[in-house]
Amino acid sequence: MNFTKRRIEILSLLLLFIVAVMLIFPVSAETADSDNVPIFTIPGKTTIYDMKMITEKSESSIDYDSLKIPESVIASSDAKKASGEIAKDSEIYDVICFNNPIPDRQAEITLPITLYGKDYLLLLKRMNFENIDDGIDSYEGVISGIDDSHVVLTADMDNILCGFISYPGEYITISAIQASENSRTTGMPLHIVYSEYDMLQPDEPIEFCGVKDQIQTPPLYEKIVKPAGSNSKGPYDTVYVDVLVVTDNAFYSSSWVTTAQSYIATANSVTSYGRDDVKVVLVPLYDATHRFQLSANSSITTYPLETLAYYYPLSTLDFLDVDLCIYLGGYDITGEWNVAQGLSWGYDTRYAWSQMVIDWSGPVYNGNDYSRTYSIIHEIGHCFGAVHEQTYTWWLLNVRNTVMLSEYYGYPFSLLEFSSPSYNGDATHNNAQIIRNNKTSVSLYT
Structure with a gap:
């Protein structure tokens, strides 16, 4: 696909903010000092996987069965490998799991996180739009100290956490990817984390x-x-x-x-x-x-x-x-x-x-x-x-x-x-x- 026009538009839009982004906000996936720096973690509650640990079967390995990684994420990752923007043996996404990511489901919570290896604090309030108590709770809030940030996270009782974290110049998605038969049998289901800025976008409407x-x-x-x-x-x-x-x-x-x-x-x-x-x-x-x-x-x-x-x-x-x-x-x-x-x-x-x-x-x-x-x-x-x-x-x-x-x-x-x-x-x-x-x-x- 031809992404020249889209890149020009993105560059034009972001030039106005580039100095502030460089001084204030977390570095992006492509500017991180090391390919091993995770995009997003909850300290003490996150395990990061090498895809080989998941795809290569052995008697001692967990059978994760098929994974529902969106085709568009795989295609975007492959495109960046082909263009040389990332290494051939890397991906634009992280594969992770959580252990009780939001244990205290209070009306207001603070959640320590890391973004590209830097520590931050999420200030979150529970969203009360449900009529049932099913153990699934959604929270909305901000990243402490970052203007124009926006966070919406949904957590259930089986270690699944979905949602996004956004701030100027970044939009990070957290999504569960295990297939239906296995998603709750492994104890800590697998997720992917990726940046929308690493995704292939349409080169025309x-x-x-x-x-x-x-x-x-x-x-x-x-x-x-x-x-x-x-x-x-x-x-x-x-x-x-x-x-x-x-x-x-x-x-x-x-x-x-x-x-x-x-x-x-x-x-x-x-x-x-x-x-x-x-x-x-x-x-x-x-x-x-x-x-x-x-x-x-x-x-x-x-x-x-x-x-x-x-x-x-x-x-x-x-x-x-x-x-x-x-x-x-x-x-x-x-x-x-x-x-x-x-x-x-x-x-x-x-x-x-x-x-x-x-x-x-x-x-x-x-x-x-x-x-x-x-x-x-x-x-x-x-x-x-x-x-x-x-x-x-x-x-x-x-x-x-x-x-x-x-x-x-x-x-x-x-x-x-x-x-x-x-x-x-x-x-x-x-x-x-x-x-x-x-x-x-x-x-x-x-």
């Missing part, structure tokens, strides 16, 4: 969403729904929306709920639905009871929304008392919607689909954690009435785009934020207001 409306100016009239009685909500009140999260057999693993919750936690964070001018809390309910039926139905790869609605009809959503349903799909779809990475039937409907795997057709959609989260936030946004838009240009380049753009540019050019006059929008690009106008109606589907 990806046609992203199957909703075929054109880039347009949102209607900005006030249409605040305020039902009578105790349920009355104003535009800046917090509204809770119950979301059924389902999957198929291809994406399913015994840790899929933890992984899915990490995406919902990011969607609920202060940069997205939890922002002060949006004030929506997505309350997830997870279900995989129809995963075999979804995978066995040939229509799932051509018409995922219709197939989803067949197995989860409106009567089921009403019975489960959920407002919306999103399907995390483990297949690259074909046919009419083959270039789409997500679909929704839009406002006044209750279904959305988001692709969880790489798409090699045309510009490569990498299907990793960041792009998955982008797709989930985008498609659920349509259910609130949010529309496609192009909001922001910089030096004649469209390098920072909101989450409702119908094309995907990759990180850091495709943001997880909704537009408003204060967030990469203006008086005529304000999807935050559209969501505020409609969120109470959506929350009252059940």
Whole structure:
């Protein structure tokens, strides 16, 4: 792939901050003094593996079975080896496991970590968007002493930790990778840690969403729904929306709920639905009871929304008392919607689909954690009435785009934020207001 244009754009965007980054922030994977410096660890709770220990079998070795390392991560690592940016026997990612990474699940915690060998402290608060006590907890916070940092981590009781750590010039992803049969049998399941800045990004925009409306100016009239009685909500009140999260057999693993919750936690964070001018809390309910039926139905790869609605009809959503349903799909779809990475039937409907795997057709959609989260936030946004838009240009380049753009540019050019006059929008690009106008109606589907 030709990445010259993308590298020029990245260089232009980061030149303004390079001095501050060099003086203040942790070094990147490519500028670390040693290839052995880990990207991220929790001191005293992290074991770092050599891939040979995992892939080469012996009588004394643990059988980790197949690992679900995203294809895009492997492809990115191979590309850097081929270009000479990293050594032939190294990878852009670390393989690690955790031993009780967040033992004290208090409302507020401090978590010592290292980033590229330097010590830092995370200041985290528990996110309270769940209705169940399942041992899976999400935390949001910052890196102490680093401005504009943002952290969202999700931990369960089986040593799985998922999420991201970001600060200017870096975005680190932590993701579980063991296959479904083995992910909880080894005691400390395997994870990968990598930087989004080491990932191959599209060298041209990806046609992203199957909703075929054109880039347009949102209607900005006030249409605040305020039902009578105790349920009355104003535009800046917090509204809770119950979301059924389902999957198929291809994406399913015994840790899929933890992984899915990490995406919902990011969607609920202060940069997205939890922002002060949006004030929506997505309350997830997870279900995989129809995963075999979804995978066995040939229509799932051509018409995922219709197939989803067949197995989860409106009567089921009403019975489960959920407002919306999103399907995390483990297949690259074909046919009419083959270039789409997500679909929704839009406002006044209750279904959305988001692709969880790489798409090699045309510009490569990498299907990793960041792009998955982008797709989930985008498609659920349509259910609130949010529309496609192009909001922001910089030096004649469209390098920072909101989450409702119908094309995907990759990180850091495709943001997880909704537009408003204060967030990469203006008086005529304000999807935050559209969501505020409609969120109470959506929350009252059940």
